[in-house]
Each structure stands twice: as C-alpha cells, then as structure tokens.
Amino acid sequence: MSALLNAVQIIKSNLKNNLFPHLMLTLLLLLLTPAIFSISNLNARAAAGPMEAFVALSGVLLLTPLYYPEQKGTIGETVEAKYISHLQVMFLRFLTAWILIALAIMLFAGIMLYCGSSITGKLIFGTLASAVFLGALGMLAACVSGNIAVGYMIPVIYYVFNFAMGSKLGNFYLFSLMHDSFSEKPWLMGGGIVLATAAFFVQYIRMKSR
Amino acid sequence: MFFKECKKILFSLPYILIAIILVAFFYTQFYSGLKEDLSVPQPNDPAGYGIYAENDPALIMPAATDSLFAEFLSHSYIAYPQGFYKNITLSDSKQAQIAEILSEITGVPKEDFLAAEKKERTSSDTAVIDAGAEAEAENGDRYIVPENLTEADNSGTLDISVREDLSYEKFMELMDQADEIIGGESYYKSTSLANHFGQIPKDYEQALEEYETLMESGAGIASARLFSDYIGIFATLLPIFLAVWLALKDRISMMSELIYTRQISSWKLIGVRYLALVLMVMLVVFVLAGINAVSIYSICGAIDGLYMPFLFALGWIMPGVMISTAVGMVLTVLTGTPAAIAVFGIWWFLSLTKGIGNISGNYGNLTLLLRHNTMQNAAYFTENLGALAGNRIFYIILSIVLVLLTVYVFEQKRRGRFYVSIIKRRTDYQIKPEE
Numbered sequence: 216m217s218a219l220l221n222a223v224q225i226i227k228s229n230l231k232n233n234l235f236p237h238l239m240l241t242l243l244l245l246l247l248t249p250a251i252f253s254i255s256n257l258n259a260r261a262a263a264g265p266m267e268a269f270v271a272l273s274g275v276l277l278l279t280p281l282y283y284p285e286q287k288g289t290i291g292e293t294v295e296a297k298y299i300s301h302l303q304v305m306f307l308r309f310l311t312a313w314i315l316i317a318l319a320i321m322l323f324a325g326i327m328l329y330c331g332s333s334i335t336g337k338l339i340f341g342t343l344a345s346a347v348f349l350g351a352l353g354m355l356a357a358c359v360s361g362n363i364a365v366g367y368m369i370p371v372i373y374y375v376f377n378f379a380m381g382s383k384l385g386n387f388y389l390f391s392l393m394h395d396s397f398s399e400k401p402w403l404m405g406g407g408i409v410l411a412t413a414a415f416f417v418q419y420i421r422m423k424s425r
Numbered sequence: 426m427f428f429k430e431c432k433k434i435l436f437s438l439p440y441i442l443i444a445i446i447l448v449a450f451f452y453t454q455f456y457s458g459l460k461e462d463l464s465v466p467q468p469n470d471p472a473g474y475g476i477y478a479e480n481d482p483a484l485i486m487p488a489a490t491d492s493l494f495a496e497f498l499s500h501s502y503i504a505y506p507q508g509f510y511k512n513i514t515l516s517d518s519k520q521a522q523i524a525e526i527l528s529e530i531t532g533v534p535k536e537d538f539l540a541a542e543k544k545e546r547t548s549s550d551t552a553v554i555d556a557g558a559e560a561e562a563e564n565g566d567r568y569i570v571p572e573n574l575t576e577a578d579n580s581g582t583l584d585i586s587v588r589e590d591l592s593y594e595k596f597m598e599l600m601d602q603a604d605e606i607i608g609g610e611s612y613y614k615s616t617s618l619a620n621h622f623g624q625i626p627k628d629y630e631q632a633l634e635e636y637e638t639l640m641e642s643g644a645g646i647a648s649a650r651l652f653s654d655y656i657g658i659f660a661t662l663l664p665i666f667l668a669v670w671l672a673l674k675d676r677i678s679m680m681s682e683l684i685y686t687r688q689i690s691s692w693k694l695i696g697v698r699y700l701a702l703v704l705m706v707m708l709v710v711f712v713l714a715g716i717n718a719v720s721i722y723s724i725c726g727a728i729d730g731l732y733m734p735f736l737f738a739l740g741w742i743m744p745g746v747m748i749s750t751a752v753g754m755v756l757t758v759l760t761g762t763p764a765a766i767a768v769f770g771i772w773w774f775l776s777l778t779k780g781i782g783n784i785s786g787n788y789g790n791l792t793l794l795l796r797h798n799t800m801q802n803a804a805y806f807t808e809n810l811g812a813l814a815g816n817r818i819f820y821i822i823l824s825i826v827l828v829l830l831t832v833y834v835f836e837q838k839r840r841g842r843f844y845v846s847i848i849k850r851r852t853d854y855q856i857k858p859e860e
Contacts, residue, residue: 240767247771251778253511256501261512276767360438364670367766368439368663372446375662379454 221299225307233284233308234277238315241273245323255330262332263341263392266324271345271389272374273319277312278350278411279357279366281305282418301422305415316346337397344400345389347407349374354414358421426693430701439670443663444709447656451713455655456720462651462800463644463724466632474632478619482593487586488622489596490530492612493603494585497523497538498545504611505782519606526599526606532588541583610782617782635801642803645721645730650797650806652717652734653741654784656710658777658794661745664706665769668753671698676761691836695754699828702750707743714738741795741813744820748793749773751827759834788813793820 230238248254252265282305320342328334349370357366377389386402434440466474496502500520502513515523524538587596597615604614612621627635639647675684684694714734722731749769756765776793784798786805789812797806806813 236762251506251511251775253513255514256512280763362439362670362673363763364666364673364766365439365442367763368442368666371662371666371766371770372442375659379450 222303222307225299225304226311229308229311233280234312234315237276237280241276241315241319244272244276245270245319248323254327254332257327257332259333259335259338260393260395262327262334263338263390265327266320266338266342267345267390267392270320270323271342271349273316274346274348274350274407275353275367275370275374276350277316277319278309278347279353279370280363281308281312281354282358282414283363283366285418285422302415302419305418309411309415312350313347316350317343320346337400338392340404341392341397341400344404344407348387348403348410349389349407351407351410351414355410355417358414358417361421426689427697427701430698431705434667434671434701434705437667437670439667440705443667443706446663447659447709447713450659451656451716455652456716459648459717459720460724463639463648463721466629466636468629470629474627474629476624476626477631479623479625480619481623482596484625485618485622486530486591486593486596489600489613489618490527490585490587492622493523493600494527494538494583497527498542500542500546502607502611504607504609506608506610506779513607513611515606522606523603526603527585529599530587530591530596531583531585533583533585537583620782638803639800640725643730643733644725644728645718645733646806647800647803648717648721649714649730649733649737651800652714653737654795654797656713656738657742657745660706660710660742661749661794662770662773664702664746664749665753665766665773667706668702668750669757669763669765671702672754672757673761673763691832691839695758695828695832695835699750699754699831702754703743703746706746706750707738710738710742710746711735740817744817744824745793747824748820748827751824751831755827755831755834758831758838788816791816791819 248265248269252269253261254265257264320339324334324339324342352373353366353370356369357363360366374389377384382388382391382394382396386399387406388399389403391397391399497520500514502515504511504513520542521535521539524535524542527533527538528535597618600613600618601615604611607613612618714737717734718731721728721734752769753765756768757763772793780787780792780794780796784796786799786802786809787796788809795813795816
C-alpha cells in the first residue's frame with residue numbers, strides 16, 4: 216500500500232515540477248495542428264497527415280526532457296541520496312509520459328473523428344509508434360550527451376530527414392501511413408522501446424557513477 | 426577567451442553532429458547532382474530532359490477552369506496554406522462567389538452552376554444501386570434494378586469552355602479572386618497557375634538552350650544560389666541547438682553563478698560567445714563552399730565567378746546562422762530552459778513548409794528561409810536582388826538587436842534581477858516564527 220502511495224506521490228510531483236511546461240507545449244502543438252492541416256472529412260490516408268507529421272511530435276516534447284531535472288547541478292546527487300530507488304522513479308516517469316502521449320493522440324483523434332474524419336485503430340497505434348520512437352531517440356541522446364539541447368537535436372533532425380529521404384528509411388520511416396503502409400509501425404514501436412530502455416540504463420549508470 | 430570558446434565548441438558533441446549533418450546534406454542533396462546540372466545535354470537521352478512550366482494561356486485556361494469547376498461541384502477545394510494538404514469547404518455564400526467567377530470565365534449563367542452543384546450534392550446523398558442488383562420497392566416487393574436507372578442524367582451537363590473574348594490578364598485576375606475566396610495557396614493563385622496547369626516535357630533543343638543560358642548567366646553564380654538554397658535550410662536550423670547547448674552548459678555544470686561574479690563585462694562575454702558560435706558554424710559552411718568552387722572548376726574550368734559560393738555563404742547563409750544563434754542565446758539566457766528550440770523550430774518549420782510552393786524562387790515577405798532550388802531562373806534572382814538584400818539585412822539587424830537584448834538580460838541576472846520562471850515557484854520558504 217505504501218509503495219502505491221509512493222508511486223502516486225512520484226507521479227504527482229513529476230507532473231507538477233517536471234512535465235507541466237512540456238504538457239502545456241503539447242497542448243499548444245495540438246491547438247496549432249488545425250491551423251496548418253485540414254482535420255475535417257478526411258479519409259484514413261489523408262487523416263494520417265496531421266497525426267503522423269504533427270501530433271507525433273508530442274513524443275519529442277514529453278519523452279525527451281524526462282531526465283532533464285537530474286542534469287541540473289546537484290539535483291542528481293540529492294535524488295541519489297533518497298531512500299526510494301531512482302530506477303523506480305525513472306520508470307514511473309517514463310510510464311506517465313507514455314500515457315500522456317497516448318492520451319494526447321487519442322484526444323486529437325477523437326476531435327478528428329468528431330469532425331468527420333476516418334480514424335482507425337491502426338492510425339492511433341501508428342501515431343503512437345512514431346511519437347514513442349522520436350521521443351525515445353531524444354531521451355537516449357539527452358542521456359548520452361548529458362545535455363537536453365542534443366536530446367532535442369537528434370529527433371528533430373531525424374524528423375526533418377524523413378521529409379527528405381522518405382521511404383528510403385525503410386522500417387523506420389515515420390510517415391508510412393500517409394502512403395498506406397502500416398508494416399513500419401511495429402518496428403518503430405519496438406525500436407522506441409529498445410531506445411527508451413537503453414536511455415534508462417545509460418541514465419542509471421550515469422547516476423551510479425557520480 | 427575567443428579561441429577558448431571556439432575550442433570548446435569545436436570538440437563538443439552538438440558541433441560535431443552539425444558538421445556531419447551539413448556535410449551529409451551537402452553530398453546527398455547538392456553535390457551528387459552538380460555534375461549532371463552543369464553538363465551539356467546529349468541528344469536522344471532516354472532519361473528525358475525533365476519538365477518545365479510553360480505560361481501558355483491556351484494550356485492553362487481550360488485546365489484551370491475544369492479543375493475549379495470540379496472542385497466547385499464537389500464543394501471541396503484543395504489548398505496548401507503551410508505546404509501541407511488542406512481540404513477547404515466553402516460556405517454557401519462563398520460557393521455563390523465561385524459560381525460567379527465560373528460564370529464570368531465561361532459565359533454560362535451563375536444560376537446554372539449553382540443548380541448543377543445542388544444536383545451533384547443531392548445525387549451524392551443518394552445510395553448508388555448497381556444495375557442487375559436486387560432492390561426493395563417502397564411497398565416491400567423485390568425487383569431487379571434495370572440498366573437505365575443507373576445511368577447518369579446528362580441532360581443538364583454544362584458547357585464550361587472558356588469564353589473566347591476573355592483575356593489572360595482578366596482570367597488571372599479572376600483566378601486570384603477564387604484563390605482569395607478559398608483562403609490562399611490554392612491551385613488558382615496566378616503565380617502558381619503555370620506550375621499546376623502548364624507543365625510540359627522539355628525536348629533536347631530546349632534543354633540545350635537552357636544550358637547555354639546557364640553558362641551565359643554564369644555557372645558559378647547559379648551553382649552558388651543552389652548551394653545556398655540547400656545548405657541554408659539546415660545552416661539556419663542547426664545553430665539553435667548549439668547556442669542552447671552552450672547557454673545551458675553553464676547552468677548544468679553550476680557555473681552560472683560563478684561567471685556572474687567574474688570581472689569580465691557582459692558585453693564581452695556574450696559578444697565573444699556569439700561570435701565564436703557564428704564563426705564555428707560558418708567554418709563548416711565555408712569548407713563546403715570551397716568544395717563547391719573546386720567542383721565547378723573541375724567541371725567547367727576556370728570560369729568567372731568561382732568565388733561566388735563564398736560570397737553567397739556570407740550574404741545568404743550567414744544571416745540565417747546569425748538569427749538562429751541570437752534567438753537561441755536570448756531565450757536561453759532569459760528563461761534558463763531550452764524553450765528557444767521549440768520557438769525557433771516552429772518558426773523554421775512554418776517558413777520551410779510555407780515556401781514549398783515556390784522553391785524555384787522566393788525571397789520575399791521577410792521569409793526566414795530563402796529559396797532558389799534550381800540552377801535556372803536567373804531572371805528571378807536579378808529582378809528580386811533588392812528584396813533578397815533587404816531580407817538578409819533585416820535578419821542581420823534583428824540578430825544584433827537580439828544579441829544586445831541578451832547582454833541586457835545577462836547583466837540584469839548578474840545583479841540578481843530578471844528571474845523568469847515558466848512555473849510559479851513557492852516563495853513561502855521563510856521560517857515563520859511560532860505563534
């Protein structure tokens with residue numbers, strides 16, 4: 216019971232002190248999307264445009280800064296001195312961000328559905344896969360470099376390269392649903408989980424080796 | 426101090442990544458096609474000679490009218506306001522305005538267009554029944570659908586050929602009106618008409634003529650324009666990461682407060698860092714400009730204008746590097762967060778996507794990213810040189826203003842003022858006396 220209460224406390228604290236500004240940016244991203252893309256009366260392929268090209272960026276906004284607090288000064292050392300395992304804290308943060316990304320995607324998908332667009336389970340999963348992959352890429356880059364700027368740089372560059380390279384990126388092409396192909400999405404989700412796990416351990420080793 | 430900052434940047438991970446990305450982009454997007462772009466076209470080339478947009482009214486007017494009529498009937502217009510597909514549905518009053526435009530183009534009364542649209546809407550609401558299929562009549566009897574029930578009633582088909590007495594100037598004016606009603610960046614914008622409705626394949630003679638024009642106007646300057654177009658895209662985006670990295674580095678390593686107490690003036694510290702950041706990014710750009718110049722020499726020989734890639738790097742690309750670095754510094758010093766990446770990233774993305782419709786020449790409206798994604802179109806460059814210069818001077822001045830603002834903010838922070846927080850922090854930390 217106390218473990219559950221601790222978990223709730225960690226999640227609350229993370230939302231308030233770490234994720235809040237990033238969550239606001241994510242909402243801004245969702246609000247900006249209809250100004251750039253059409254979201255009404257779209258078939259499944261056209262609906263992939265706003266979802267894959269814009270809503271998926273929520274992954275970069277919510278996952279990349281996950282371990283940013285520990286990068287600042289002596290906060291890392293303070294956290295390390297706490298009784299609760301930092302591994303547990305990191306995992307709960309990841310889970311919270313993951314759920315928030317899924318909620319943001321489903322919220323936007325719901326709005327598009329209300330506006331008469333065709334929203335499928337594949338589209339929701341596909342957008343989530345792209346978001347998790349981009350975000351996990353940022354997480355790993357931030358953990359390896361120890362600087363959040365590099366963490367944002369890598370997924371943004373990868374995202375831009377997707378426009379230039381297109382389907383040449385093979386199974387890791389982010390915008391495949393715009394071209395009616397779903398087979399890339401399990402790879403992106405799997406790749407995202409692998410990258411996030413790697414980030415998890417890099418951060419853990421970094422904390423331990425202080 | 427300047428060289429220390431340069432050294433720190435040179436061996437940093439973001440700088441190495443920036444250099445790799447710029448070099449990779451240079452080779453894949455620009456360098457790989459350079460030889461082909463500057464080679465004499467050969468007769469009977471099986472790959473063809475590409476396509477070009479011909480501003481031919483005889484080709485454009487009927488095609489654009491057909492397209493506008495089809496979109497009017499479907500009550501749905503395609504536009505690319507930010508470079509992305511947008512499906513626009515117009516209100517009834519705006520549909521009536523489009524009908525009026527179609528009427529002016531074809532001479533068919535506006536009411537006929539509105540009636541055709543109404544009929545189209547009604548028929549699309551009715552379920553389609555295949556001939557030979559079994560259907561149920563209102564009284565419940567089942568019957569086989571006869572052939573004649575599935576055929577469209579063509580008796581009301583409109584003749585939408587363009588009026589013979591309509592001038593191309595008037596046609597373009599009407600198309601601009603339609604574009605404005607749709608909301609802009611549709612297929613009917615007069616400057617985009619040739620691109621959408623006037624594309625035809627080039628033949629050998631045209632390709633040869635184009636090549637000769639290119640050589641006359643200067644291969645060096647044409648290549649430098651294309652180089653600046655490609656490299657400018659990433660050279661404008663990437664410095665933001667480097668600037669944020671450097672500004673956050675002090676904070677992460679707990680050096681900010683220590684630096685605040687040093688004797689060095691804020692002017693010197695911020696100025697030197699800014700110069701080091703801009704210079705180090707430009708160093709990579711100059712190396713690539715050098716490779717470009719050497720390549721032109723190896724393909725075309727000792728022609729005039731081999732120095733052009735360097736001149737364009739300074740005049741075209743550097744203001745982009747300057748503004749990106751300045752935004753990164755001012756917002757990071759002000760907020761102590763990487764918010765600059767989101768702000769500048771969105772600005773850059775919108776500028777890139779908005780300019781997608783005019784990549785062969787776009788210097789106007791203070792656009793962040795200048796576009797000239799072709800070796801051709803020298804006339805656009807000559808005619809709009811003033812706009813190009815104005816655009817770049819604006820960004821140089823804006824960058825200097827932002828750097829001055831950074832110095833001011835930094836100075837205030839040294840004095841313990843100007844704390845900006847995104848989240849409201851607790852301020853009741855004082856221990857209150859026990860009552």
